[in-house]
Amino acid sequence: MKVEVVYFAWVRERIGLPRERVTTEAETVAGLIAELVAREDRYAMAFADLTSLRVALDQELADFDAPLAGVREVAFFPPMTGG
Amino acid sequence: MKVEVVYFAWVRERIGLPRERVTTEAETVAGLIAELVAREDRYAMAFADLTSLRVALDQELADFDAPLAGVREVAFFPPMTGG
Amino acid sequence: MRLIVQAEPFDLGAESVGFAAGAAGAGAVVTFTGIVRDNGGALAAMEIEHYPGMTERAIAAIMDQAAARWTLVDALVIHRYGRLAGGEMIMMVATASAHRADAFAAAEFLMDYLKSRAPFWKKELGAEGESWVAAKDEDEAALRRWQRV
């Protein structure tokens, strides 16, 4: 399946892209992360510490073990600092 | 001694005066109230329920057993409703 | 810190902007505005009586307590007296601090103390006569939470 993967803040800076279209075999977010980390060092660096990362599926916060079936957009970012 | 006695809100309305100069022998606020209540019905009505009254001595909240020595202004009023 | 007790209306917009602009170094500004509720048209007007002299002393004391208790860049209290129509603004409080927790706590503290410890008395004038607003038990309860901490 194909998903749009978007990155924000230092995740975006480490990976060097704001978004990309990814073809994946993964069934969960964690599976997608494993595929990305295997690609290149910059992904490994961005995903080194999952406790400092958040994920949203189709613009709703989700867990790393959430299934990807039917998801169009996966976003990775650090904890939010709004307000 | 002479004190200025001021009244606010429904205390003022029941007594029918905003302020008056009172010559008193009382040593405490409670003593002053007893003297006023003995004067006329309208005072007795105003001071009928002390739990619904507050007193300030020289513009500072005080208790009914506070001494009057040196006080220039005694104010009686219901619980405040500011804000 | 600034304290204003007046019969005249105040300009919420100008006061809010002026307060925020003057609070150098603040990251958080909280304002509270009290408005005369018209209770669905039942209220014709509100008459606010106060104790000139003591009002200013009591509010200044309340503001000093807030400043001693939280780290504030600035604080403002404006309170009106006299006759107000439904929908008119009665009063405002503003607090400025580096962080939001202090600004919120100080504004709530100021409001709780103004409600029950500043010498104002409200009378509602309605179609069916007039009546003094009674103090509420919940307002005394609101005060007690600041003594606990």
Add this chain to the structure above:
Amino acid sequence: MRLIVQAEPFDLGAESVGFAAGAAGAGAVVTFTGIVRDNGGALAAMEIEHYPGMTERAIAAIMDQAAARWTLVDALVIHRYGRLAGGEMIMMVATASAHRADAFAAAEFLMDYLKSRAPFWKKELGAEGESWVAAKDEDEAALRRWQRV
């Protein structure tokens, strides 16, 4: 309820007055304004990144929660993104209710959720380089108090 996410500055005075005037029947209006602290001149600018689309959804969900939890006449959230200088206003929240307790609680709730659950990220640009603002443990703690109640 109104929600605005924009790069442009907003007019705190006009928004405050408009909000209070529009909140028919409200007796209490609370506003919070967030301002870029310049840290004594150490901060040159702040860059706020956000997630277009999700930002609006997340804030709308937060506002719905506040409206379900407290009796509100109205609520407003304005949040900016992009580059802001020290002293510039980042965002504001306003709540209106019949009574002050609801207005204060809803404003604090909205702020706590905006801080940690709306997809904004702040980067500080200073004389000595740039750094992303880290989320604070105390902000997560502030959120937990709303789950307890």
